[in-house]
Amino acid sequence: MKSFGLLTLLMLVGCALLQLIMPWWSLVLVCLGLAAWQRPSSGQAFAAGLLGAGLSWWLPALWLTTHGAARLAGRLATLLPLGGNAWLLLALSGVVAGLVGGLAAVSGTWLRQAASPTAAHSTAPQR
Known part of the structure; x- marks a missing residue:
């Protein structure tokens, strides 16, 4: 469980920092790379990516909405079929960013497994 918390924290900080200088999709690079490096299980990778990337969007958006940008968010929500609800x-x-990060982290785990398969994961029958 210690590695899951560390992976989530690394994804949160990495996504938040990299998105300051790069486009929004840079969170894919962070989640994919960290999951490939840490080698978590697929479930742990998805959960860490979901939490790390989702919180890297949700926390700044929450802070901005509560500190004066609620009118802008409300106007943007009227353009989308959300009825002008800024909180929605x-x-x-946050959910969209979390899903993107979670899927990127699972892809990183699977990429690492494909690059270095072990005998335990072999599907060939043994004689």
């Missing part, structure tokens, strides 16, 4: 837009953006 906030939740939806």
Whole structure:
């Protein structure tokens, strides 16, 4: 469980910092790379990516919404079929970022498994 918490924290910090200078999709690179490096199980990788990437979007959006950007979020929510609900837009953006990060982390785990298969994961019958 210690490695799951560390992986989640690394993804949260890495996604938040890299998105300051790169586009939004840079969270894919962070989650994929960290999951390939740490070698978690697929479930742990998805959960860490979901939490790390989702919180890297949700926490700044929550802070901005509570500190004066609620009008902008409300206007943006009227463009989308959200009925002008800024809080629903906030939740939806965190979920989308979390799903992207989770799927990227699972891809990193699977990429690492494909690159270095072990005898334990072999499907060939043994004689």
